[in-house]
Amino acid sequence: MKKAAVEAVAASKPSDLLFGKILSVNPLRVTVDQKLTLSEEFVFTTYAYSQMIQVNDNVVMIRAQGGQKYLIIDKVV
Template sequence: MSEQLLSLIKQAAVEAVNAAAPMEITFGIVQSVSPLKIKMDSKHIIDEDFLIKTEASVDKLAKGDKAVLLRMQGGQQFLFIDKVVE
């Protein structure tokens, strides 16, 4: 197999993984606690239907807290990992 062909195969594999976006750590700001809503940016607010919560992630949560989220493959669900403490 030529080096050029091998390089093209490697590049295609990397691009396929990036296109699938397996997971991504992202941050948001808690807009409300009940129901839980997290603002990702100026246009996107995620509500409870798209959040997978853990006990640790909702303990002592308040409006304005910075949330650490793991965007699941496909971007349709987010695992709420925890809140950021400073």
């Protein structure tokens, strides 16, 4: 029973923290790893951060449940 519950949660892709690197600002593109590059239709920023974003910034993001939308929450220093 416990195994089934754990697998169900994992399959639903609950929100998670991810780290990425800004590839371009306009249009916004973020690489998460060698296999995943996110375009601006999947990545959102807060107003404050959108004013400071630069190419090659390392960022931390929250992945929305289901894994289709990502929110950049800050720059990694």
